[in-house]
Amino acid sequence: MCADTPDYRDTVFLPETDFPMRAGLPEREPAWLERWARLGVYDRLRERTGRAPFILHDGPPYANGHLHIGHALNKILKDFIVRSQQMMGKDARYVPGWDCHGLPIEWKIEEQYRARGLDKDAVDVVAFRQECRKFAEGWIEIQREEFKRLGITGNWADPYLTMDFHAEAVIAQEFMTFLMNGSLYQGSKPVMWSPVEKTALAEAEVEYHDHQSHTIWVRFPVVNLPTFDDFRKSFEARQMWLRAHEEELDIGSERSRVEQMRQLEGASVLIWTTTPWTIPQNRAVCFGSDIAYGLYRVTEAAEGSTAKTGETVILADALAESVANAAKGAKLERLRDVTADELGALTLAHPFRGIEGGQGEWDFDVPMLPGDHVTDDAGTGFVHTAPSHGDDDYQIGLKYNLPMTYNVLEDGSFRPDLPIFGGQAILTPEGKEGPANVSVIKQLAYAGALLAKGKLKHSYPHSWRSKAPLIYRNTPQWFAAVDHRLDDGMGSYGETIRQRALTSIDQLVKWTPQTGRNRLYSMIEARPDWVLSRQRAWGVPLTCFVKRGAKPTDPDFLLRDPAVNAHIVAAFEAEGADAWYAEGAKARFLGQDHDPEAYDQVMDVLDVWFDSGSTHAFVLRDRADGAADGIADLYLEGTDQHRGWFHSSMLQACGTIGRAPYRGVLTHGFTLDEKGNKMSKSLGNTVAPEDVIKQYGADILRLWVAQSDYSVDLRIGPEILKGVADSYRRLRNTLRFMLGNLAGFSEAERVAPEDMPELERWVLHRLAELDQRVRQGYDSYDFQGVFQALFNFCTVDLSAFYFDIRKDALYCDAPDSMRRRAARSVLDLLFHRLTTWLAPILVFTMEDVWLARFPDEDGSVHLEDIPETPAAWRDEALAGKWAGVRQARRVVTAALEIQRRDKVIGASLEAAPVVHVEDAAVLGALKTVDFADLCITSDILLTADPSPNEAFRLPEVPGVGVVFEKAEGEKCQRCWKILPDVGGHAHRGTCARCNAALGG
Structure with missing residues (x-):
C-alpha cells in the first residue's frame, strides 16, 4: 500500500467471535457437565407436556469394574437416540441401570476371603451378601461418573438397580408367576457346570477358547449274541x-x-471321545442309521500299538483310515458290511466290566441305539453315550429310559465311593486338569479296552469369568419349560413361551439391523428349557417351597399359594431379598396355613439373566418415568445380547406378560483395534475411554461412534482417532466462521426467503433437504448417515462454496445491503439448524457454539428442539440450475489453481478468465448469476464460442472450456478486486461498491 493510500482495514466487517479455534475439550468439558447439572436440563425437559413418550430401556451393565471402550460405544449410541428423539419433539426418557447380583461380584468377595484365609461357607450368608452389596455400590458410583463424563444424559440421580429392595421384590414376584402358571419344574439334566465356581452357567456366560483334550478310541465288546x-x-x-x-x-x-x-462274535464296537472322564458314566452307544459301517480285522499292528493282530472291530467305513492311523499305522482288512438292523440288535459290555476293584459297578449290558446326532465326520461313527454329561446323550437317555448317574460332584471330582476313581478331580479348583482323565485312560489300557489315544486342540467351552474349562454335569436344577401350555389368559401371541417369543419376533419387533431377527429367532426356535437356578449366594433366591418327601413329578411337590407369595413380596419390599435368609424365614413366609416341617425352602438363587430379563417390570411398568403400557420403544445392546439380555427379556416377558417387552431392538458390533484384532490387555491393544477423553475430549469419542458403522465390528486406535480429530477441526472451523459473521445480527436485518438472492435460496433448499435427511436418519438410527450428510454439507457446500463466495459480501458490502443482510439471515437459519442437528452427537461442542452466541445463564442448546424447516424452501428447479452452475465453476477454479501453482497469479481475484460454454441452457443459467462473484474472480467473460485448443477442460464436465486472462485495472485497497474503475471515486483506491459502502 502506498504511503498516501488510506488504510481501509478498519472498515471491513471481519468475523468477530470469542469462540476459540482450539477446542480444549479435555479441560472445558467438565464445566459444561457441571452447568447442565446446575440447570437440571434433564428434569426441565421432563416438565414439557403434550409430547409423545419415547422409551429407550437401558440394558444394565455389570457393576464390577471401570468402563471399557465397548461400554462407551453402547452408552453413546443410546445417548444419540435419546437426545435426537427429544429434540424432534418426543419426551425421551432414559433411566440408566445396573446389574448388581451374580457370580462376578460374589467371586470378587471370595477372592478377598481367600487372600485373608477366610472360608466363605463359615460366614453368615446375610453378612456375605451385604459385602457383595457394598462392593456393587462402590462400582456403581465409579461407573456413574464415568458414564456422565461421556456426556450421557439421563436420570442419573435415580437409576434402577437390580439389588434395590423393590427390584428384588418384583424379580421374586416375576419368578413366582412361573411358579403359579406351571412352567417351573425341577429336573435332573446335564447343564454347563463350572467346577471352579461350583455353579451352573447360562449359555451367555460361556465363551469358547482353544483347549487341548485327550482323545481315546475304546473297544466296547459285543456280548450276548x-x-x-x-x-x-x-x-x-x-x-x-x-x-x-x-x-x-x-x-x-x-x-x-x-x-x-x-x-460278529468276539468283535468290538469302537467309540471315540475327547472326554475320557465320562466313560465311567457310559450307559449306551449310538450309531447313525444312514452311515455305512463295516466289520474290520486288524491284519498288522505296529510295535507299541495297542491294536491287536487278528482282532475285529466295527466302525464307519469313512473313518477306517483315520482309525488305522491313530493306532500307529495298523493295517485293517474290511470283512463285510454291518447293517443298521444288526447294530440295533447288538448288546455290548461296558469296557470296565469285570475290572479289578470295580466291585461290579460296570457289570451291565450296554445297548446299541440309533441317534440322529451321530455323524461320520470324525472319530469312529459311534458315539459313547453318558446321559448325565451331554445334551444329545440326555435326549437319548430320555427317549430310551437310560439311567442317569450322579458320579460327579459340584467341585468337579468323582464321588468318593465310586470304585477306582473315587475322589479324583476332573478339574482342579484352579481350573487345571485333574488326574481323572489320565486315570480313566490307564484303567482302559489295563482292561484291554484302549485301542488308541492322542491329543486334540479344539474349541472348548470356558467360563467367561474364571476363564476355566467347563463340564457338562447332571445335577438337579430348576427350569422354566418353554413349551409348557400356559392357561393365563395372555394367549394372543401363542400358548407357550416359545410360541409367544417367535410370534413377537416376527410381528411385534422392528430389528436394526434386520439380521438380528434371524439370529434371535433361530436361537429361541432351537433352545432347550431355561435353567433358572444357580448354586450361589448373591442374588434373588428362588422363592418357592417343596414338599418334603415328594417327588418332582408329584402334583403337590411345589407349594403354590398366593398368600405365601404375597408374604414374600411384602418382606422383600421392606427388607430386600436378605429376608429369605433370616432366621425363622420359612415359618414366617408359610404362615399359619402350612407346617414348616412339611416343606423344604429352596436356597438356590436365580440366574442373573432372569434379574435383567425382569427389568421391564420394575422399570418400565412400575416407575413414574417408565412406559405407560410397560413396553419399551427400544432395547439397544451388542450383538452378543441375542443370547443374553434380548433373549432373557423375551423369554421372561413372554412368561409374565405374554409378549416381547420391546417394540424395537438395535444391535451393534464389538470394538477391535486398528488392525481388526480383538482387544486384549495382554496384547496391549486396548483403548480406554478415559485415555481418549484425557487426550482429545469426550466429543471426539462420540464423533468416532457417529462416523462408524455400528452394525459391524468397529475399529479404534491412535491413527483412527487422529483422523476423527481432523474431521472435528474442519467442522469446528465451519462453525466458527458462522459465529464470527453473525456478530450483532438482529431481527431488523432479517430478509424473507422469497426476497433473497438465488444463492441464499439454494442454501435454504439444501437445508430443507437436510432437515428431511436428518430426521429420517435419526428415526432409523442411521447416525453415520446423518453425520456424513452434515459434515459434507459443512465442508463442501458451506466452507468450500457458499462461505467462500459470500466472504466478500459479508466483509465488504454495506451493512444495509440486501446481499449482506440475506447472507446473515441465512447464517442465522444455518446456526439454529446445525447446532440442533449436531447436538445429539457433539453434545459439548454444540453447547459451546450455542453459548458463544446466546450466553444466557439459564439457556442450553439441549433445551431446544430441532426447528421446523418450511417445505416451501425446497426448490428442485433452482437446485437443478445451481448444480449446473457449480459444475461450470469447478472447471474455472481448477483452471485458476494451475495458474496459482505456476505462480502466474497469487490469488483468484487477479484473474478474469474467458469461459466457453457449448450448452445454451447452461450458458443462459450462468448469465443470470454473477459468475465472476461465484468464481471469486475480478471479472469473467461468458461466451458460446467454441473452446480453443489451449482452453482448460475437465473430462467430467464436458462442454466447458476456460482460457486464462489477467484482470484489467487496479486493485481495490478494501476488497482486493482488480477493476477498471478503481481510483475514480471519492475514497481513494476503492472500487464503486467499496466507495459506496464508505459513504462516498
Missing part, C-alpha cells in the same frame, strides 16, 4: 403273527440272519 434257540423262539412268535396276516416267513433267510450275526 443270539443263539439258535433265540432264533427259534423269535421265529415261532413272528410266524404266528405273520400267519394271522396271511403271510409266510422264509425260515432259511431267518436262519441265515442269525448265522450272520454270529459272525
